[in-house]
Amino acid sequence: MSAVFRLFYLSKAxxxxxxxxxxxxxxxxxxxxxxxxxxxxxxxxxxxxLQVLEGDADxxxxxxxxxxxxxxxxxxxxxxxxxxxxxxFGDWAMHYVTPSGxxxxxxxxxxxxxxxxxxxxxxxQALALMQRLARRADADAQAx
Numbered sequence: 046m047s048a049v050f051r052l053f054y055l056s057k058a059x060x061x062x063x064x065x066x067x068x069x070x071x072x073x074x075x076x077x078x079x080x081x082x083x084x085x086x087x088x089x090x091x092x093x094x095l096q097v098l099e100g101d102a103d104x105x106x107x108x109x110x111x112x113x114x115x116x117x118x119x120x121x122x123x124x125x126x127x128x129x130x131x132x133x134f135g136d137w138a139m140h141y142v143t144p145s146g147x148x149x150x151x152x153x154x155x156x157x158x159x160x161x162x163x164x165x166x167x168x169x170q171a172l173a174l175m176q177r178l179a180r181r182a183d184a185d186a187q188a189x
Contacts, residue, residue, distance in 0.1 A: 049128065049131060050105045050128060051097065051126070051128075052098045052109050053098075055093060055171075056093070056096075059119045078100075078138040081107075081108065082100050083104055084132050084137055085137065085139055086141070087142070091152065099133070100132075120160070133176055137179070142178035
């Protein structure tokens with residue numbers, strides 16, 4: 046079995062995005078990721094992108110280099126890059142996760158703090174946040 050490479054990054058959106066633009070971004074990402082064998086999850090909230098990419102190391106790093114050059118992203122900050130025991134987001138070519146409810150301001154504050162001080166514990170918490178939001182989105186979809 047080949048090793049999984051994971052890259053987790055935070056960036057700032059260079060401008061506000063309409064829902065239709067996010068939908069188009071997701072469609073394009075899913076198409077490209079399927080072709081490259083990549084999986085992952087994306088959070089766009091409060092002017093930030095938080096994204097996990099998983100797959101072959103060359104495919105992940107190639108995708109990340111395109112993201113770094115993408116005019117929609119600024120201040121791209123890699124948080125994790127390296128081998129992972131398994132894919133955490135293996136069911137999704139690009140899962141879109143969103144926070145909702147009273148915790149929204151807390152998520153924005155957390156992302157801003159993560160940008161200022163990406164300690165190992167803060168990065169671990171950010172990845173756990175992505176995993177929780179992805180599981181919640183799946184549960185909501187199954188209930189609906």
